Amino acid sequence: MRDPERTRGRILSAGFDYVYRQGFRATSVSEIVAAAGVTEGAFFHYFPSKNDLGYALADEVLREMMLDRWIRPLAAYGNPIKGMTVRYRKLMEATTDEELSLGCPLNNLTQEMSSVDPVFSDKLRGVLLEWIKETERYLKKAQADGYMNPEVDPRRTAEFLVMMEEGSAAIVKSLGGRKTYLSMYEGFRSYLDSISTRREKTGSRP
Amino acid sequence: MRDPERTRGRILSAGFDYVYRQGFRATSVSEIVAAAGVTEGAFFHYFPSKNDLGYALADEVLREMMLDRWIRPLAAYGNPIKGMTVRYRKLMEATTDEELSLGCPLNNLTQEMSSVDPVFSDKLRGVLLEWIKETERYLKKAQADGYMNPEVDPRRTAEFLVMMEEGSAAIVKSLGGRKTYLSMYEGFRSYLDSISTRREKTGSRP
DNA sequence: CCTGTAACATAGCGGTCGCTATGTGCCGAT
DNA sequence: ATCGGCACATAGCGACCGCTATGTTACAGG
Known part of the structure; x- marks a missing residue:
């Protein structure tokens, strides 16, 4: 019956859901514990304060989510530049309408x-820096393998790419439509093409 | 002594300052009226509810700010594409460190x-749509005057440009450094170059 | 000069929130 | 078998918040 890890996990999970939907300060501890099926006593047993839940959300949930969505998929592609383009489109297709209107959880928080x-x-800056650093790593790999223009700065390009990934989620959240996401995809792809050395159009119609 | 417009303006202005720094829900009416030098009675005389202040902030303050920063400066340039590049750099230089760490007020709200x-x-979507629409208008003008590749879709490009303008503010807010802003500028300029027909490098060192 | 109304000021209510003080029961170590 | 401490549960406190009910004062119109 007693299962500390599971209890903590339920609080973390319910906490994420509510914070994602309503924002951190607009979410009350009572809402979270009700959704998690525990009491406030349990909450403050695991997290000394409400803020500490937010810190755990950043360290554990958001970081893991970022890696799963943006970094780990890239390992499957020989050409990282093409991998980023394909991954972006796949992510766009896999995202539900609700998630579209809620935006990026990391950016929101x-x-x-x-x-x-x-x-x-x-x-939160730590998570973002890791996102950039991992992106930069794949850009360097692309340069080493001859897929990317060797003159462009991989660090600056990584910062710019992550900015586009977060920025498109923000504007889609505000305008609220899958059509807008397509414009972002086109721009994203066009930018990646412009730093690529291969002239294979990565996303043109067959 | 009695000056309704001034009083309302003071509430609006103090409201903007606090909402910009702390967020809307984290700002209390009592904070705003204290900073504005009025009482809560005056506040609720002009705004039926706290939310109505937020609506007025969007309609009046944020919209005007967006036009002043991003649209009106473009009128001074014959080549809108070059205008956008130069304006972006000027904006970057004119922004204080504090504003850098606070991000874009429209995006925040x-x-x-x-x-x-x-x-x-x-x-807020209305303000964003107007931002995009005005940007699109200048892109069409650029195409008509032969400054921009006539094959690219001005609407989609406008959406993408505004996304970059808001996205760079968001990431600079998080990473907190003027150096990051430079990476964004480089990417922004490089993208604008890629849709330009003129081969004049818009921002290279003299 | 009078008066009605707009332009504020004051006091306080009902509700919620984060957090704590204080329990209680389970369960592994001795 | 017991016993200490971890893992929760319960109740409530003090602070704050948005909002309102009820004044009071300045000023324009007659």
Whole structure:
């Protein structure tokens, strides 16, 4: 019956759901524990304060989500540039309408909390930096394998790519339509093409 | 002594400052009225509810700010594409460190409120749509005057450009450094170059 | 000068929130 | 077998928040 890991996991999971939908400060501890099927006593047993739940969300949930969505899929492609294009399209197709209107969870929490709590800021910046660093790693690999223009700076390009990935989620959230996402995809692909050395059009109609 | 317009303006202005720094829901009416030098009675005399202040912020303050920063400067350039590049760099230089760490006010409020209140969503989307529409107008002008590749879709390109403008503010807010902004500028310029017909490098060192 | 109304000011209510103080029961170690 | 501590549950406190009910004052119109 007693299962600490599971209990903590349920709180974390319910916490993510509510924070994703309503924002961190708009979500009350009572809502989270009700959804998780535990009491407030359990909550404050695992997290000294509500903020500490947010920190755990960043460290554990958001980081893992970012890697799963944006980094790990790239391992399957020989050409990272093409991999990024294909992955972006696949992600676009796999995202539900609800997720489209909710935006990127990492970006949401960052916009809400980073300028108001330095601990949030540090942890969320950490996730973003890892995202950029892993992207940069694949860009360097692309350069080493001759898939990418060797003159472009991989770090700056990685920052720009991640910006587009987060930015498109933000604008789609606001405009709320899959059609807008297509415009973002076109621009994303066109930019990747412009730094690619291969002239294979990565996404043109057959 | 009695000056209704001024009083309302002071509330609106103080409201903007606090909402920009802390977010909408984290800002209390008492904070706003204290900063504006009025009482809560005055506040609720002009705004039936706290949300109505937010609506006025979107309709009046944020819309005007967007036009001033992103649209009106473009009128000074014969070549809109070059205008966008130069304007972006000027904006980057004119932005203070504090503003850099606070991000784009429109994006902040959108991320916080649009998925939780449909009226906010409508009004903020309206500002964003106007931003895109005006950008599209200048892109069409650029095409008509032969400055831009006539094959690219101006609407989609406008959406993509606004996404980059908002996205770069978001990522700079999170990473917090002027150096990151430079990466965004490089990417922005490189994309604009790729849709330009003129081969004049718009931002190279003299 | 009078008066009605717009332009504010004051006090307080009902509700929620984060958090804590204080329990209680299970379960492994001795 | 017991016993200490971990894993929760319950109740409630103090603070704050949005909002309202009820004034009070300045000023324009007659």
